Amino acid sequence: MSVQTHIVSEDEADLRLDRWFRRHFPDLTQGALQKLCRTGQVRVDGGRVAGASRLAPGQTIRVPPLPQPSVPAASEAPAPLDPLLAKEIERMVIYRDEKIIVLDKPSGLPTQGGPGITKHVDMMLDGLRDGRADRPRLVHRIDRDTSGLLLVARTPGVAAKLAAAFRGRDVKKTYWAVVVGRPMPGEGVIDQPLARLGAGNGALVIAASRDDEDAASARTEYVTVDAAGRKMAWLALSPLTGRTHQLRVHCETIGTPILGDPRYGGKAAHPEGFADRLHLHARALDLPHPDGGRLIVAAGLPPHMRETFRDLGFSPGETPAPQRIHGPKPAAAAVKAVRRTVGGGRTGR
Template identity: 45%
Template sequence: MSEVRTFKVGADDDDIRLDRWFKRHLPEISFTQVSKWARTGQLRLDGKRAAPGDRIAVGQLIRVPPAEPPAPEKAKPKRERPQLSDDQIAFAQELLIHKDAQALVINKPPGLATQGGTKTHEHVDGLLDALQFEAEGRPKLVHRLDKDTSGALLLARTSRAAAFFTKAFSSRTARKVYWALITGVPSIEDGFIELPIAKQPGTGGEKMHVDEKEGSPAKTRYRVIERAGNRAAWVELQPFTGRTHQLRVHMAAIGHPIVGDGKYGGQDAFLTGGISRKMHLHARRIRIDHPDGGRVDVMADLPAHFAESLDLLGFELEAGDLPLDDVKFSDTPEGKKRAESAAAKARRKERKGERRGRSRG
């Protein structure tokens, strides 16, 4: 309102506070505004200055000043992504190992984070503009790899593909195969690790640990590809659940930490004899259903330090790709729960049908 208004106090408002009257009759005017009018002498009762706490009486006249126009909302400054340099664009595009209308796969190098953080300024997410190509928008992250883990990272090129791939990861129908170099050799060369994982208290969620009571179910399959005596082994790892740091926690928990993983293996995670101290965990292969039918099935080459370590230990790269046998999702902890739920639902439906049949008869 742009003009002064005058209101007469009615019988229902006799002996109430002035600020209460505003709340009843002019709720759009805030208490802060009423107080401001009182301080500046603009709020008056029967021509005299009034305060928000003054009691009013029937028949008194309340002078209400013109309402101030609302302050224009400050538009939040749009955070613009920094423009990529020619070198950054070239670097990002060199990582590309698969491209189609719905999906990209890059071979992420070790040391490059998937997403940014407080102290992380170089990451895959910051390079995605370089991978837009002819698509309408930049690609979208649908899963992640740890900063020091290298290998196949899937990107969605459309919103439809992002939703499709996200569902595939959450339902565990996507298959991820990792290669790792571990210290020592497991006594069982082809087995499963089923140990629940939770955040380790006191680490701010930065570290995980095995927790039989509070942990979430976690299952990993491992297969030994080759061994270097009892010193080390090259293994294939397949996570059938998606817990944070799952592979690293599981291998350390069975006494065979991943080489270079001091966070979970301590000093036991390092080998002598010229073996790199970098993390030896690599996402070798990703296989996932494609939104347009068929599958994305891509392998990523090893980073230099990992390949050199295998060579130093006398391992042959040709031995690495074991047959990808099908392990049904029902074999995982979450899958068993879903299978049991589906079976129970089917039984209830069957009983319901039987009751209906008897009632008709």
Template identity: 40%
Template sequence: MLARLLYRDALILVIDKPAGLPVHAGPGGGDNLEQYLDALRFGLPRVPSLAHRLDRDTSGCLVLGRHRKALAKLGRMFESKRVGKTYWAIVEGAPEQDSGTIDLALAKKSERKDRWHMKVDPDGMETVTDYRVRGRGPGIAWIEFNPRTGRTHQLRVHAQAMGWPIVGDQLYGSGGADGTLHLQSRAITLPLYPSRDPVHVEAPPPPHMLERLRQCGWEPT
């Protein structure tokens, strides 16, 4: 966990969450991120807590609050949509336009008590995503997403609804890529301090996305 620490100050930590690890324990228990947060106390009496969530299969920037006041401040920032979020994804196919906005309301649909998914629904919650094509490859594209809202599975459902599902998405796409979701929380920007520039943190691309990123023109810096 220490090796995944991207940023630390008196209020927050930002870590690089690995793909495949849920942030909370599920109903049946099992390995989860919260089990490892004690290693990030850095002398404080309280274990840091999650300020927001990422899906189990999404990797990248995840913000933790180091104490109650920090968590309250972060909660207000996320609720008021003042946190800038940037995601990278590899999708099957590609948008016709190099940039645009997806404005499709979403609602939660339950198949049974323990199974559910999100679905485009005109009567659902307002859900808006800006996107930009960063590169194109053979049958795939590298997309940068900037969600304006924070709905569950927002980017995955929006990409699927547009006809270019995210590579490795077993719920909303065709699976493939060994079932590893090619979606990363690439960067996060937090206006934490009134007299300072916003805190901006980036995570390195995860290993499972590197091959397809290169096919789309990405080069390490």
């Protein structure tokens, strides 16, 4: 192998040099790369550089002859995917562009694999390559029994940017839930630490005291959009933290378990006459788009929740089409108006 030069792409902006090598030359060990940097054989724009240095688009990376042949990870052929699975995940797509794909996941389908799971969203993502070298990748997860929006990045660079937006709380997530009972007060913030008991798929999450060293802080905003007396209510939930089963445990904590919850709420969550499935739906995402501005997208209710809404007299209205709000700083009034259409309007029955 002779000396090579590579130009840093837009997708690789802010990527560490060692991770750039891991992506393009996976056979090269971290120790070997550090030696190449230390001896000046690897250079960026002609200068010496450390493995932890961040890259910028347009920079030139000098790659010397490497100790052993390397194959770029992106050239790996995708694993064959069952055509029926490819069609199934294609039907889930409600938005796509050059950087992002948004899926509407049905209730009952796991997001990722685990013990005893033979079918999940992650294994189906090869069906969304659209002839591209990079395999799409999930940016976040929702529970198996929760329906609704899943965000998928087309490239590793986009995935890193979106993951940072989630960590920085620049993504607004809105869930719709039908709960048994009616919360009092009708809106507020549930500030209840949570602790995990056990491991794997059988783990439980419980409300914990603030001085519990195993507890993690957890906060959820909620608004009662509508209610059928004190029997049941339609809530719009916005998690301010991202703990496992956070919304489900928080609803149970305030005395209004989510209808049909198979794990939390006990018998109270399973009144007769309603579909015995979790009534929790990832309704809307409002996120910074990698190309600037914001993307706001919503997913319509799954069949079992539509039936329950109809029985209780709740009116979800039409599901708006995805909207890109352009500009480096989109007008707050425009963002607020779109959020109202996806978050539900409070009727206060």
